[in-house]
Amino acid sequence: MSENQTFALEVRDIVKRFPGVLANDHVNFNLRKGEVHALLGENGAGKTTLMNIIYGLYHPDEGEIFVNGRKVTIDSPHDAIRLGIGMVHQHFMLVPVFTVAENLILGAEPTKGLSLDLKAARQAVVDLSQRYGLEVEPDAIIEDLPVGVQQRVEILKALYREAKVLVLDEPTAVLTPQEVEELFVIMRQLTERGVSIIFITHKLKEVLAIADRITVMRRGRVVGTVRPQEVDEAKLAAMMVGREVVLQVEKSPAEPGEPVLQVRDLVVEDERHLIAVDHVNLEVRRGEVVGVAGVQGNGQTELAEALTGLRPIREGQMLLGGKPVPPRNPRYLIEHGMAHIPEDRQKHGLVLSYTIADNLVLCTYYKPPFARGLQRNQAAIVENAEKLVQQFDVRTPSIFTTAGSLSGGNQQKVIVAREFSRPVDLLIANQPTRGLDVGSIEYIHKRIVQMRDQGAGVLLISAELDEIMSLADRIAVMFRGKIVATVKAEEVNREQLGLLMAGSPASEVLGQPQPAA
Amino acid sequence: MNTPASFANWKIFWKRWGVLTVISVITLALIAYYYSKTPQITEAVLASTLRQSVPLVLGALCGLLGERAAVINIGIEGQMLLAAFLAFLVNVYTGNLLLGVLAGIAVGALLGLLLAFMSVTLKIDQIIGGTVINILAIGLTGYFYKVGLSAHGKLNPIPLGPLAKIPLIGPVFFNNPPITYATILLVFLVHYVLFYTPWGLRTRAVGEHPRAADTLGINVYLVRYVNVVIGGALAGLAGAYLSLEAVGSFERLMTNGRGFVALAVMIFGKWTPLGAWGAALLFGFATAMQTQLQFGGQLHIPHQFIGMLPYLLTIIVLAGFVGRARPPAADGIPYEKEG
Numbered sequence: 001m002s003e004n005q006t007f008a009l010e011v012r013d014i015v016k017r018f019p020g021v022l023a024n025d026h027v028n029f030n031l032r033k034g035e036v037h038a039l040l041g042e043n044g045a046g047k048t049t050l051m052n053i054i055y056g057l058y059h060p061d062e063g064e065i066f067v068n069g070r071k072v073t074i075d076s077p078h079d080a081i082r083l084g085i086g087m088v089h090q091h092f093m094l095v096p097v098f099t100v101a102e103n104l105i106l107g108a109e110p111t112k113g114l115s116l117d118l119k120a121a122r123q124a125v126v127d128l129s130q131r132y133g134l135e136v137e138p139d140a141i142i143e144d145l146p147v148g149v150q151q152r153v154e155i156l157k158a159l160y161r162e163a164k165v166l167v168l169d170e171p172t173a174v175l176t177p178q179e180v181e182e183l184f185v186i187m188r189q190l191t192e193r194g195v196s197i198i199f200i201t202h203k204l205k206e207v208l209a210i211a212d213r214i215t216v217m218r219r220g221r222v223v224g225t226v227r228p229q230e231v232d233e234a235k236l237a238a239m240m241v242g243r244e245v246v247l248q249v250e251k252s253p254a255e256p257g258e259p260v261l262q263v264r265d266l267v268v269e270d271e272r273h274l275i276a277v278d279h280v281n282l283e284v285r286r287g288e289v290v291g292v293a294g295v296q297g298n299g300q301t302e303l304a305e306a307l308t309g310l311r312p313i314r315e316g317q318m319l320l321g322g323k324p325v326p327p328r329n330p331r332y333l334i335e336h337g338m339a340h341i342p343e344d345r346q347k348h349g350l351v352l353s354y355t356i357a358d359n360l361v362l363c364t365y366y367k368p369p370f371a372r373g374l375q376r377n378q379a380a381i382v383e384n385a386e387k388l389v390q391q392f393d394v395r396t397p398s399i400f401t402t403a404g405s406l407s408g409g410n411q412q413k414v415i416v417a418r419e420f421s422r423p424v425d426l427l428i429a430n431q432p433t434r435g436l437d438v439g440s441i442e443y444i445h446k447r448i449v450q451m452r453d454q455g456a457g458v459l460l461i462s463a464e465l466d467e468i469m470s471l472a473d474r475i476a477v478m479f480r481g482k483i484v485a486t487v488k489a490e491e492v493n494r495e496q497l498g499l500l501m502a503g504s505p506a507s508e509v510l511g512q513p514q515p516a517a
Numbered sequence: 518m519n520t521p522a523s524f525a526n527w528k529i530f531w532k533r534w535g536v537l538t539v540i541s542v543i544t545l546a547l548i549a550y551y552y553s554k555t556p557q558i559t560e561a562v563l564a565s566t567l568r569q570s571v572p573l574v575l576g577a578l579c580g581l582l583g584e585r586a587a588v589i590n591i592g593i594e595g596q597m598l599l600a601a602f603l604a605f606l607v608n609v610y611t612g613n614l615l616l617g618v619l620a621g622i623a624v625g626a627l628l629g630l631l632l633a634f635m636s637v638t639l640k641i642d643q644i645i646g647g648t649v650i651n652i653l654a655i656g657l658t659g660y661f662y663k664v665g666l667s668a669h670g671k672l673n674p675i676p677l678g679p680l681a682k683i684p685l686i687g688p689v690f691f692n693n694p695p696i697t698y699a700t701i702l703l704v705f706l707v708h709y710v711l712f713y714t715p716w717g718l719r720t721r722a723v724g725e726h727p728r729a730a731d732t733l734g735i736n737v738y739l740v741r742y743v744n745v746v747i748g749g750a751l752a753g754l755a756g757a758y759l760s761l762e763a764v765g766s767f768e769r770l771m772t773n774g775r776g777f778v779a780l781a782v783m784i785f786g787k788w789t790p791l792g793a794w795g796a797a798l799l800f801g802f803a804t805a806m807q808t809q810l811q812f813g814g815q816l817h818i819p820h821q822f823i824g825m826l827p828y829l830l831t832i833i834v835l836a837g838f839v840g841r842a843r844p845p846a847a848d849g850i851p852y853e854k855e856g
């Protein structure tokens with residue numbers, strides 16, 4: 001391709017500053033017509049900032065934007081939409097109580113006189129559905145739809161506004177492997193019809209599978225633009241992080257001991273009093289990692305909350321170390337050897353306004369040496385904090401920095417440091433590396449395997465299939481609140497897990513009926 | 518065995534409208550019964566119900582326009598009070614009823630603008646903003662009120678020709694003063710705008726998921742401002758109703774808590790105009806019954822207890838229904854644009 005060809009989109013020397021951070025540092029980026037161009041980088045690398053500038057949600061401090069060779073200013077999403085730029089955000093911008101048709105037309109409503117022309121809206125949905133092969137029901141209510149379908153609605157929204165440049169921000173975070181494949185097929189169909197796609201992600205495998213070109217960003221700068229044929233995962237990871245990264249954690253075979261966690265016929269309800277955990281049986285033995293695989297929203301959150309004493313158990317039994325646990329008593333669990341890395345580190349793992357030192361004693365503040373009777377022992381708390389921050393490599397100017405000002409990776413390290421600094425018999429880790437950079441992921445994976453090797457049992461709940469496959473000795477797949485299969489890690493491959501996560505019956509996928517864990 | 522289509526349709530109808538249908542049938546039966554026994558009293562009570570409900574409906578419409586765009590307005594009481602006062606004053610000094618009504622509307626809209634500024638631009642806690650308006654209104658009206666002023670005329674009932682002569686329905690529905698008529702029309706107008714026009718769709722989107730609306734190029738701040746100001750105008754109309762149509766003069770604190778009852782009406786009506794009208798009629802009926810029983814001498818309950826009915830209903834609704842009624846998702850949360 002010649003260099004003189006007009007790019008569908010080009011940005012030159014974009015600079016964007018936020019208080020305390022240079023989010024985009026003289027970024028140059030171009031998008032060819034009809035290509036899938038992946039934008040790869042850690043969290044905080046500046047990818048979403050750049051895309052928000054292109055979509056008019058942010059204003060650049062310096063730099064220029066060109067659409068089809070013409071210089072443009074984009075002051076708001078309105079301008080971006082008019083220029084043919086559409087964006088599918090990582091967290092969907094759909095009104096949950098509206099229908100598909102209503103969400104589609106919002107802001108660009110067809111009218112009959114003064115009224116909304118919902119008939120035209122429905123027709124538009126049907127027409128677009130057929131033209132692009134994205135099946136959706138116009139009158140379905142968004143909050144009733146599965147996430148994969150909601151995503152299709154988001155794509156249709158952009159197509160309805162005749163987007164020629166489509167930005168997909170971490171679209172695969174909420175999809176099963178099969179749905180990711182379907183998305184890739186849709187992306188190819190779109191490029192064949194002249195749509196150019198920018199695909200933001202931090203997942204190396206996907207980028208190599210689908211992209212025509214890959215631009216890697218790190219700390220606000222473009223590190224380089226390559227073609228998938230020229231690189232492999234290790235090289236991309238090194239570009240993202242700036243050093244060599246170990247992608248596959250080293251693990252010796254498991255030597256499981258007696259059971260430390262036994263879950264029998266567990267039934268747990270969610271906020272709306274619907275059954276979220278449906279007669280689940282699980283067992284975790286000392287010295288093994290049991291991974292619970294599944295797409296988010298199939299009951300994993302409720303399961304983790306029930307096992308850590310945060311949600312009532314409606315039916316069934318939970319045994320820790322062979323003894324039944326008193327209901328809703330996290331302190332009992334903590335004092336009997338349970339460690340918990342929660343799913344939402346900012347809501348449930350830390351008190352963001354407290355210092356790191358105080359966060360590190362959140363579970364043990366009432367016991368000696370940190371307290372004597374009614375009095376806290378500040379010296380012991382400080383000593384403990386200094387030791388742990390050093391041991392667990394928490395990057396912070398001081399132990400008195402508030403937890404809220406730490407990066408995601410370091411916040412997670414504080415939680416890990418706190419939980420691992422007690423004697424642990426059972427570790428429940430729920431999405432432990434969500435939103436973390438490759439370096440932090442590497443660290444946490446190492447620590448989890450270390451905990452296992454020291455004789456604790458680990459229950460790892462994760463929506464990242466790679467993480468499960470890399471760490472787990474046994475894998476239980478959760479779908480719609482049930483454990484649909486429990487297998488040994490060596491006996492199953494990625495594709496089979498993907499099918500199970502999407503609901504295919506275990507007997508078909510694995511060729512045998514599944515007993516309880 | 519296949520269920521015949523007509524039976525299946527019945528089941529869907531029943532599920533959605535069943536309770537309402539039963540209540541309506543019982544209500545109509547009771548009205549028919551009492552009309553046959555004591556026609557004058559029944560007429561009087563029903564007419565009074567409709568009129569008592571006017572400020573409540575208008576207040577609820579004000580509240581729900583704001584809350585549908587995610588701005589909580591607990592200053593409806595203050596808006597009504599100050600509007601009632603200014604409508605009265607303008608009438609006293611100009612002798613013109615229409616000017617008085619317009620003044621009331623303008624005052625309500627201005628206070629709405631103040632609330633919007635505090636809530637949307639300054640992003641102050643909206644409950645505090647509403648309280649500020651209430652205190653401001655009570656202070657201003659208390660300070661500037663002079664005893665002995667009298668209004669020039671009063672907005673009187675306008676019978677709508679032959680329609681007003683139909684037994685029962687005529688006097689109740691077709692022989693009302695202008696603001697009462699206007700209120701009934703407004704209920705349907707607001708319902709239409711909110712649910713059948715693009716503006717209404719955008720308003721509701723801004724209330725449920727403002728960031729989604731923002732990413733589609735909708736001006737969240739503008740939508741909130743407009744809805745709150747129009748809501749304020751409606752509350753102003755309610756104030757003008759009180760001083761120029763219902764009573765014909767002004768007293769300090771004459772709103773008497775109606776602005777807060779309007780909030781209960783709004784929640785009871787599930788943030789819809791038609792629902793609010795139904796709820797307002799219910800509350801209006803309680804007030805009408807209080808007056809009737811007070812002067813009718815039928816029951817031996819002290820009338821003060823009957824007078825508690827509307828407020829009791831308010832407490833029950835706000836305490837019991839708030840948990841189950843779902844307000845717009847972003848209600849009360851100021852919107853921040855990033856970057």
